[in-house]
Amino acid sequence: MEIQSIDLKDYEYNLPEERIAKFPLEKRDSSQLLEYKKGAIHHRHFFNLPELLAADSLLVYNNTKVIPARLIFQRQTGARIEIFLLHPIAPSRVMTEVMTSKKPVIWETLIGNLKKWKEAESLQGIITIGEQKIVLSARLVNQELKQVEFSWNNSEIAFVDLVESCGETPLPPYLNRKAQEEDKSRYQTVYSEKEGAVAAPTAGLHFTEEVFASLRKKGIKEAALTLHVSAGTFQPIKVKSVQEHPMHSEQMEIKKETLEKLLSHSGKVIAVGTTSVRTLESLYWFGVQLIENRGNRFEIEKLTPYTKRYLLPSRTEALHAIKKDMENRGLDTLFGTTSIFIFPGYQFQMVDGVITNFHQPGSTLILLIAALVGRDWKKIYQEALDSNYRFLSYGDSSLLWV
Secondary structure (H helix, E strand, C coil), X not given: CCCCXXXXXXXXXXXXXXXXXXXXXXXXXXXXXXXEECCEEEEXXXXXXXXXXCCCCEEEEECEEECCCEEEEECCCCCEEEEEEEEEEECCCCHHHHXXXXXXXXXXXXXXXXXXXXXXXXXXXXXXXXXXXXXXXXXXXXXXXXXXXXXXXXXXXXXXXXXXXXXXXCCCHHHCCCCCCCHHHHCCCCCCCXXXXXXXXXXXXXXXXXXXXXXXXXXXXXXXXXXXXXXXXXXXCCCCCHHHCCCCCEEEEEEHHHHHHHHHCCCCEEEECHHHHHHHHHHHHHHHHHHXXXXXXXXXXXXXXXXXXXXXXXXXXXXXXXXXXXXXXXXXXXXXXXXXXXXXXXXXXXXXXXXXXXXXXXXXXXXXXXXXXXXHXXXXXXXXXXXXXXXXXXXXXXXEEC
């Protein structure tokens, strides 16, 4: 693949404030669904999804679970300190291990009112879990890097339990409102399982148990993977050369069971959301890395796919290489990180279709959509605007075919 010259102005569009969905619909699957296929656009509702997929399809979704990542503490002076969890540092950088830790943990964070918090100063809060009152302490261990150590006085309680009890739902900044009680459940997919995301994989918010029942009745298969969505997903592109945008790194988990489903599947693969796209495509490039004998560290850099090659392996060859590597290492789960940057010129290796919401103008996600459908992304978005679709995280949905 070659890197094309990209002018960000070509990926802007006018999004009126009133078209941003500030609140979710009462029923998840009643959202509108725009289907794009070979240049044609059709309007549906999300509950029609099973009718639009062939019976031999495989639906791949991201089962990450949003954590209430916004923690509020007060200094003795009364100053309010807001700590937003970004990335775990210790005792491990693996999200699952840190969330289940019953010993002190250290996180890289964003901190509101940082100037009023002295380095090494301990802040404390009382949290009630069941009938127990737990003292949660936060200590700023590195002001420059905004690293915070959290400790608590009960070794039977895991960090995730504390966060779930006292944290606030981290709504996207463009919603421009405080989180409400209903956001705890609505800003979460019905299949969320692995705690660690600070933003929801929003394409999955439309699914209901009824939709899944219809999909299964038709014979459509499912596979789960995990990408813990980071706050970097909202980071605007500020550089003139788009390729120089500092793509955020996100943690992934892929079970051998999912790998085997992908290997044995011969029909269409439909990714639920851009996070699933990024994970699946990253998986392919890990297979390429293994075939090229460049080590078995599952870490995909932002421009990895754009390294010039004369011949690329097939999807099956790449996945077989990964399966063999996992078997050699006795692994049931593959852990990795990705900063993959998908923009126009990218050739998709793993997905045939994508279910996704409507994204912010000039964002990395718009570039991914443009890589998928070409210049027709403008046609799709204008049609959605003209047809009163709701935009962004709590907005309506689309089914886009490669």
